[in-house]
Amino acid sequence: MDATVAPPAPANARRAPAGDGSAQEIRLESVSKVYPDGTVGVAELDLTFAAGELSVLVGPSGCGKTTTMKMINRIIEPSTGRILIGGEDVTRVDVDQLRRRIGYVIQSVGLFPHQTVRTNVGTVPRLLGWDRRRIRDRVDELLATVGLDPAVHGDRYPAQLSGGQRQRAGVARALAADPTVLLMDEPFSAVDPVVRERLQTEFLRLQETVRKTIVFVTHDIEEAVRLGDRIAVMSSGGRVEQFAPPAELLGRPANDRVADFVGADRGLKRLAVTAVDAADLEQPPVLSAGAGLADAGALLDRAGASWGVVLDGARPAGSLLASRATGAGTVASAMTSGADTVPVGAPLKAALATMLQSDAGWVAVVDGDRYLGVLTPSSLHAALRRSIDGS
Numbered sequence: 001m002d003a004t005v006a007p008p009a010p011a012n013a014r015r016a017p018a019g020d021g022s023a024q025e026i027r028l029e030s031v032s033k034v035y036p037d038g039t040v041g042v043a044e045l046d047l048t049f050a051a052g053e054l055s056v057l058v059g060p061s062g063c064g065k066t067t068t069m070k071m072i073n074r075i076i077e078p079s080t081g082r083i084l085i086g087g088e089d090v091t092r093v094d095v096d097q098l099r100r101r102i103g104y105v106i107q108s109v110g111l112f113p114h115q116t117v118r119t120n121v122g123t124v125p126r127l128l129g130w131d132r133r134r135i136r137d138r139v140d141e142l143l144a145t146v147g148l149d150p151a152v153h154g155d156r157y158p159a160q161l162s163g164g165q166r167q168r169a170g171v172a173r174a175l176a177a178d179p180t181v182l183l184m185d186e187p188f189s190a191v192d193p194v195v196r197e198r199l200q201t202e203f204l205r206l207q208e209t210v211r212k213t214i215v216f217v218t219h220d221i222e223e224a225v226r227l228g229d230r231i232a233v234m235s236s237g238g239r240v241e242q243f244a245p246p247a248e249l250l251g252r253p254a255n256d257r258v259a260d261f262v263g264a265d266r267g268l269k270r271l272a273v274t275a276v277d278a279a280d281l282e283q284p285p286v287l288s289a290g291a292g293l294a295d296a297g298a299l300l301d302r303a304g305a306s307w308g309v310v311l312d313g314a315r316p317a318g319s320l321l322a323s324r325a326t327g328a329g330t331v332a333s334a335m336t337s338g339a340d341t342v343p344v345g346a347p348l349k350a351a352l353a354t355m356l357q358s359d360a361g362w363v364a365v366v367d368g369d370r371y372l373g374v375l376t377p378s379s380l381h382a383a384l385r386r387s388i389d390g391s
């Protein structure tokens with residue numbers, strides 16, 4: 001069935017959707033907003049946010065990101081055009097019902113200061129008339145999902161949480177009634193960069209499980225590239241210059257305005273969207289931790305290699321320099337212990353970050369328990385070059 005074509009609404013349609021939770025497409029058809037003073041908020045927007053995807057709106061200040069978002073939950077009414085969620089025109093749904101099926105997370109979080117975290121997170125389920133037991137179970141489950149301990153944080157007031165914890169509570173509250181859509185307006189911008197990155201990672205993991213249709217506004221192109229399945233670059237006057245997956249946006253910006261906005265260092269940003277591929281890996285000789293040093297030395301010699309990767313069983317355990325592969329004893333006794341790993345398919349950026357944190361100058365790439373090879377700065381650079389040239 002074409003999910004964008006709504007069947008005629010049954011008499012009880014207005015009450016039905018909240019709590020059903022399956023992701024739904026959001027479609028904007030020729031949507032414009034002209035404010036009473038004549039300012040054009042957005043102009044003739046045609047955009048489809050696919051069900052279960054995270055779409056990011058970026059662009060300079062005043063380009064209409066917030067206007068776009070607030071029209072979806074009808075905090076702002078469009079001047080012309082239609083907005084459909086799951087094929088249903090939002091203006092045909094009672095506005096309170098509509099907002100209950102849309103989770104909304106904003107920069108200042110918007111938690112009620114005089115209510116505990118538990119009460120805050122239970123807001124929408126209470127409005128929906130769930131019984132107390134069900135609300136409590138749901139709230140505890142959600143707090144745990146976003147990384148808050150219900151026993152520790154549940155009875156605190158927002159002021160008794162850190163900025164990052166407040167953001168998590170805000171996300172939990174938005175998810176509480178299992179909304180079909182999540183709108184997030186710069187949700188992570190009020191926290192410091194380290195917490196921000198952690199929240200982004202957790203949020204990506206969360207989205208893998210909940211698979212909501214998310215519209216996410218940010219000023220930060222790095223954040224957009226990291227989180228977005230697709231990114232809409234908007235320009236002043238409320239127009240969309242390009243709406244594309246991050247790799248395409250960085251590799252083939254549609255015009256100079258997009259290229260300017262994504263920045264001159266887009267090669268670097270590509271690190272975040274290029275996956276570690278098995279074909280990019282180097283294959284230094286593999287040595288067993290329990291093997292004799294003399295045998296290991298002979299093997300490195302034959303391969304003309306200055307070092308080898310040491311495996312302990314299947315697990316990368318360290319490295320052995322050819323210059324140390326002499327004398328009696330085992331490889332384990334002479335190796336440099338420690339091997340950082342990244343999974344195949346992870347972004348090159350993760351491999352680089354791991355590499356920079358260790359002194360080894362290489363990282364092992366694994367597929368589950370299986371060792372596949374290593375990335376060094378030069379193979380990482382080659383992988384990045386290939387990715388840029390390939391697009």
Ligand SMILES: Nc1ncnc2c1ncn2[C@@H]1O[C@H](COP(=O)(O)OP(=O)(O)OP(=O)(O)O)[C@@H](O)[C@H]1O
Binds near residue numbers: 037040
């Ligand atoms: N109530 C209003 N009355 C008149 N103009 C408005 C109103 N709200 C927003 N605007 C204007 O509409 C345009 C789009 O505003 P909007 O808040 O959507 O931009 P934005 O991209 O979210 O900006 P920022 O990144 O600074 O938050 C701007 O020119 C803004 O000044």
